[in-house]
Amino acid sequence: MPIDLYYATLSPPCRAVLMTLRQLNLDVNVITTDVHKKESWPPQFLKLSYPQHTVPTLVDDGFPLGESRAIMQYLVSKYAPNSDLYPTHDLKKRAHVDRLLYYDMSIWYAIVNATVMKIFRGVEPTESALKNFKKNFNVLNDFIGNNKYVAGNELTIADLSYLATISTLAINDYKDLDEFPNVKNWFFRVQKELPYFDDVNGKVPELWKQHSSANK
Numbered sequence: 565m566p567i568d569l570y571y572a573t574l575s576p577p578c579r580a581v582l583m584t585l586r587q588l589n590l591d592v593n594v595i596t597t598d599v600h601k602k603e604s605w606p607p608q609f610l611k612l613s614y615p616q617h618t619v620p621t622l623v624d625d626g627f628p629l630g631e632s633r634a635i636m637q638y639l640v641s642k643y644a645p646n647s648d649l650y651p652t653h654d655l656k657k658r659a660h661v662d663r664l665l666y667y668d669m670s671i672w673y674a675i676v677n678a679t680v681m682k683i684f685r686g687v688e689p690t691e692s693a694l695k696n697f698k699k700n701f702n703v704l705n706d707f708i709g710n711n712k713y714v715a716g717n718e719l720t721i722a723d724l725s726y727l728a729t730i731s732t733l734a735i736n737d738y739k740d741l742d743e744f745p746n747v748k749n750w751f752f753r754v755q756k757e758l759p760y761f762d763d764v765n766g767k768v769p770e771l772w773k774q775h776s777s778a779n780k
């Protein structure tokens with residue numbers, strides 16, 4: 565049975581999951597879904613995505629699963645259990661990857677409040693949102709330090725999750741990264757190592773530009 569992925573291009577969690585599938589060389593049936601038109605969703609997808617009704621939703625061998633980070637952990641645990649991508653056999657290494665994956669949620673909300681809300685809702689970021697953005701990115705900058713990848717010296721699913729999240733900063737042509745040199749270097753270096761990166765994320769800057777001008 566092929567793997568189905570309910571997907572939206574602009575959605576960072578969807579792209580993180582698709583990059584994981586590409587990294588694992590797994591065949592996937594990508595089903596593009598309009599998150600703004602839930603009334604058009606087929607009943608079968610409403611059932612599969614219950615109760616969150618969000619993308620990404622993965623269906624593997626009849627098993628539906630939502631939440632991008634849980635999906636990524638599931639895919640590597642099932643299809644590449646000996647891979648460094650998610651070190652299932654080394655509890656401490658895996659816990660560190662988990663820590664970074666959870667911290668990515670703080671980064672995501674910092675980005676949403678400092679940039680995305682302005683594009684989608686026309687809401688200028690508050691001082692507290694800008695302060696929080698800086699605080700969270702300073703922490704990520706320190707997490708990366710001199711490491712090659714976010715969780716150490718191996719590529720892990722945490723890198724794929726952060727790459728997708730941070731690609732949202734295309735909204736401001738990545739100028740927000742100037743203050744965080746470790747994050748900036750990691751972001752532009754690691755994406756070049758991934759042969760599928762552009763295919764999955766290449767349209768993001770243009771899509772954000774369209775949203776920005778539509779909401780001016």
Ligand SMILES: N[C@@H](CCC(=O)N[C@@H](CS)C(=O)NCC(=O)O)C(=O)O
Nearest residue numbers: 575576577599618619620631632633
């Ligand atoms: N934490 C979830 C977020 C899922 C999510 O909110 N997806 C958005 C697209 S980025 C969505 O489906 N939004 C539709 C809605 O919430 O109604 C994940 O990582 O999968």
